[in-house]
Amino acid sequence: MKNKKNLLAFPYLLWSAGFIIIPLCMIFFYGFTDKTNRFTFANVVSIVEGENLKALGISILLALIATLICVLLSYPLAYILSGSGMKQSGFMIFVFILPMWMNFLLRTLAWQTLLEKNGVINMILHFLHLPVLNIINTPYAIVLGMVYNFLPFMILPLYNALSKIDPSVIEAARDLGANSFQTFVNVIFPLSIPGLISGITMVSVPALTTFVISDMLGGGKILLIGNVIEQEFKQANNWHVGSGLSIVLMLFILLAMGLTAKYDKEGGSYF
Amino acid sequence: MKATLKKLYVLLILLLLYAPIITLVVLSFNASKTRAKWGGFTMKWYASLFRNEQVMNALYTTLLLALLSALIATLIGTAAAIAMNSMQAKIKMYFTAVTNIPMLNADIVTGISLMLLFLAIDATFGFPTVLLAHITFNIPYVILSVLPKMKQTNRSVYEAALDLGATPAYAFFKVVFPDILPGVIAGFFLSFTMSLDDFIITHFAKGPGLDTLSTKIYTEVKKGIKPEMYALSTLMFLTVLILIILVNYIPNIQKEKNLKENTRYEKGMVH
Structure with missing residues (x-):
């Protein structure tokens, strides 16, 4: 009976082996060989070459800033939404996810229109006699694009974690004499950490690896590590170097996940 | 005061999320072919969309x-x-x-x-x-x-x-x-x-x-x-919006109707 039921997973077993495991192995194969199929570390080590290292550095920096801004913007929002009435907050969450239904490339493109020298935002700023904003084709525009695109990935898990907190726990803290600040630091925040962690992972991985946002809002002048890899595959046709750099990228993703998972555990035992 | 601040904050985030979408919808009615200029209201992109x-x-x-x-x-x-x-x-x-x-x-x-x-x-x-x-x-x-x-x-x-x-x-x-x-x-x-x-x-x-x-x-x-893209994305966004509203609200309306009928039964108004 049990073995018979396992048969249902057989198609997925084949599928996952063919389209998940083998392709990953191919990246490692190409990453560690040269054009004559001989073993080499050169592709992976090429990450320390000037251009590549610079791209990786900028990517990490921008991804960190974007993730931090997402946390700072989303936390109060999720907190407010989770505190409002149940029926209304479900609707509000829907309102915050709805923008994701418009094509993500077009939404990013719209920021070009908004941020341009004579764009909408500058027209409004000019009208209000405020200094104009010249951030299109700069790293600032890329960070804005990242924050804009990945913000819902932070809002959702935070909202889920915060709205699951049992109100009686908060009441208990207040009854025991904690003021609202102490209640937040000692009760609400620790309970929201799992949501925070998954939000950070969901924002930082796509931010670290994007090449579309930097392409559209950076004016092609700022290369992120995603741009470098994309060009190795689509323009230079150098799959070996591209794979080598992808392996480095995967190491960073694993590192980020390991760090957040570790912090998650420590956080759990601390409080 | 606090409630007003909260509402203001939610509104600001919503503005950030919806600004590009409003831009795209406005652009879909823009008679000028470039994004930078407003050339008057037109529906022609919606018409030519289906011929493209x-x-x-x-x-x-x-x-x-x-x-x-x-x-x-x-x-x-x-x-x-x-x-x-x-x-x-x-x-x-x-x-x-x-x-x-x-x-x-x-x-x-x-x-x-x-x-x-x-x-x-x-x-x-x-x-x-x-x-x-x-x-x-x-x-x-x-x-x-x-x-x-x-x-x-x-x-x-x-x-x-x-x-x-x-x-x-x-x-x-x-x-x-x-x-x-x-x-x-x-x-x-x-x-x-x-x-x-x-x-x-x-x-x-x-x-x-x-x-x-x-x-x-x-x-x-x-x-x-091509401006037809803006028209298409606006149409797709509206379709999804209407679909989601229907899926979310029709069951509710049905439920409320049933509830009303049930209470009527209980009160002996309907026989």
């Missing part, structure tokens, strides 16, 4: 791809989730790990790995390769939607059905399937959405000549976007 063969082809490809990949992923994923629920721990570990890989890995790495696979087996890059790629990244969404529902099902009800003489298949479809159906439907729609919005993986799995809406927009960004 390239855009219509991309739309057809996108929808067909989303429908097929979501359907196949739902079949494979649901079967796998049913089996995973009662699997021995060791085998289950493989399936859990393999499900997490595409979810946690960067899209660019998933895309590249599939591209390398298709190159290795000398496949022609086109609709079939893109379809295989979309099914691959969709299956995890189905599994993650169905598995929690599967865990909630009560095994003894299924066993009771067997004791009462039902065949395993009949018992499954009569007893278990209705319980997990919401998860299956959620997985299907999630897959459909992910496929509709994907750019990065499609970018690496497609060949020349085939375009989805996303890849079409990406190439047009460099040459100048």
Whole structure:
């Protein structure tokens, strides 16, 4: 009976082996060989070459800033939404996810229109006699694009974690004499950490690896590590170097996940 | 005061999220061909949209791809989730790990790995390769939607059905399937959405000549976007908006109606 039921997973077993495991192995194969199929570390080590290292550095920096801004913007929002009435907050969450239904490339493109020298935002700023904003084709525009695109990935898990907190726990803290600040630091925040962690992972991985946002809002002048890899595959046709750099990228993703998972555990035992 | 501040904050975030969407909707009515200038109100892009063969082809490809990949992923994923629920721990570990890989890995790495696979087996890059790629990244969404529902099902009800003489298949479809159906439907729609919005993986799995809406927009960004794209995205956004409102509110209205009728019965108003 049990073995018979396992048969249902057989198609997925084949599928996952063919389209998940083998392709990953191919990246490692190409990453560690040269054009004559001989073993080499050169592709992976090429990450320390000037251009590549610079791209990786900028990517990490921008991804960190974007993730931090997402946390700072989303936390109060999720907190407010989770505190409002149940029926209304479900609707509000829907309102915050709805923008994701418009094509993500077009939404990013719209920021070009908004941020341009004579764009909408500058027209409004000019009208209000405020200094104009010249951030299109700069790293600032890329960070804005990242924050804009990945913000819902932070809002959702935070909202889920915060709205699951049992109100009686908060009441208990207040009854025991904690003021609202102490209640937040000692009760609400620790309970929201799992949501925070998954939000950070969901924002930082796509931010670290994007090449579309930097392409559209950076004016092609700022290369992120995603741009470098994309060009190795689509323009230079150098799959070996591209794979080598992808392996480095995967190491960073694993590192980020390991760090957040570790912090998650420590956080759990601390409080 | 505090409540006003909270509302103001929520409004500001909403403005950030909706500014590009409003921009795109406004641009779809802009008579001028460039994004930088307002040339007066027009509906002509909506009219020429349906005559633009390239855009219509991309739309057809996108929808067909989303429908097929979501359907196949739902079949494979649901079967796998049913089996995973009662699997021995060791085998289950493989399936859990393999499900997490595409979810946690960067899209660019998933895309590249599939591209390398298709190159290795000398496949022609086109609709079939893109379809295989979309099914691959969709299956995890189905599994993650169905598995929690599967865990909630009560095994003894299924066993009771067997004791009462039902065949395993009949018992499954009569007893278990209705319980997990919401998860299956959620997985299907999630897959459909992910496929509709994907750019990065499609970018690496497609060949020349085939375009989805996303890849079409990406190439047009460099040459100048045709205003028909704004019209199409506005129409798609409205369609989704209306669909979601219908799906969310019709059951509620129905429920309220039933509730009203029930209370009327109780009060003896209707006989």
